[in-house]
Amino acid sequence: MFDFEDRARPLLKWAGGKSSLLPQLTIHFPQNFNRYVEPFFGGGAVYFALRNTNIPAILNDRNQELFNLYLVAKNHPTELMNALNTLTKKYSEQFYYELRSENPDDAIEKAARTVFLNKTGFNGLYRQNSKGNFNVPFGKRVTCPALYDYDNLMLVSQKLEKTDFKNLDFEEIIKQSGEDDFVYCDPPYEPLSTTSSFNAYTAGGFSQNDQVRLRDACAAAVQRGAFVAVSNSSAEFIKEIYKEWNVRIIKAKRNINSKASARGEIDEVLVLMTK
Numbered sequence: 001m002f003d004f005e006d007r008a009r010p011l012l013k014w015a016g017g018k019s020s021l022l023p024q025l026t027i028h029f030p031q032n033f034n035r036y037v038e039p040f041f042g043g044g045a046v047y048f049a050l051r052n053t054n055i056p057a058i059l060n061d062r063n064q065e066l067f068n069l070y071l072v073a074k075n076h077p078t079e080l081m082n083a084l085n086t087l088t089k090k091y092s093e094q095f096y097y098e099l100r101s102e103n104p105d106d107a108i109e110k111a112a113r114t115v116f117l118n119k120t121g122f123n124g125l126y127r128q129n130s131k132g133n134f135n136v137p138f139g140k141r142v143t144c145p146a147l148y149d150y151d152n153l154m155l156v157s158q159k160l161e162k163t164d165f166k167n168l169d170f171e172e173i174i175k176q177s178g179e180d181d182f183v184y185c186d187p188p189y190e191p192l193s194t195t196s197s198f199n200a201y202t203a204g205g206f207s208q209n210d211q212v213r214l215r216d217a218c219a220a221a222v223q224r225g226a227f228v229a230v231s232n233s234s235a236e237f238i239k240e241i242y243k244e245w246n247v248r249i250i251k252a253k254r255n256i257n258s259k260a261s262a263r264g265e266i267d268e269v270l271v272l273m274t275k
């Protein structure tokens, strides 16, 4: 069902991106399923490795910028590339901060801004201040990095063609899953300790209550006949709340981290939930 050769790549660098873990994760995924359901889409690395995108898919992410970008990539890939070409020509530190302070109404301009800030900002971070404004500093590269790859963007657009992409809380999405659906959940991770608590994907954050709410929504989906897989950190809290289920350890590399000392290998979990 999954394929690493012909996969599309995410349009953004996204904290928690799963590209490098695909072989280790997908080996545990079911071979056949009815629909694919992904409530925490992020950059989309896992969905883009699905070989047969004629399978109905329900995709979702609560982050508005990301949702808008993927909707534009799906429906207007050429216009998005044109807008990105225009931004590439304007590349400078001053322009970065000008664009960062704007909030375009037009969906295509907004999507191009999201990609530009992500690729030219510091370390590919996505971070908002308490007012919900993107606040990552300029990445100080001498020239503008490639903002997209033509073939990849067209492949992304094609792979999204038949999907239903939503911008809701995960519970609304998991509720829709049923018999023989495969639900893959990659929520914001529970911090291992206070020093590794980079958990600010959106202004709201993700609490331990949310982790429990997710577990319960997944357990209900299993009761309806779905196969569920959930990624998370190996925090004691996570092992505890999933102790009734099949918890596998996955060896991951951490790379979105501003502290070089915190790069390296780290245990994650993949929880497999079936009846």
Ligand SMILES: C[S@@+](CC[C@H](N)C(=O)[O-])C[C@H]1O[C@@H](n2cnc3c(N)ncnc32)[C@H](O)[C@@H]1O
Pocket (backbone or CB within 6 Å): 010, 014, 015, 016, 017, 018, 019, 039, 040, 041, 042, 043, 044, 045, 046, 060, 061, 062, 063, 066, 168, 169, 170, 171, 186, 187, 188, 189, 201, 202, 205, 206
């Ligand atoms: C770890 S990332 C997913 C990474 C993704 N698998 C990838 O490969 O890029 C978690 C995502 O959950 C989203 N998110 C956070 N809270 C959410 C909620 N309550 N409902 C739905 N999505 C949420 C964030 O916007 C973020 O994109």
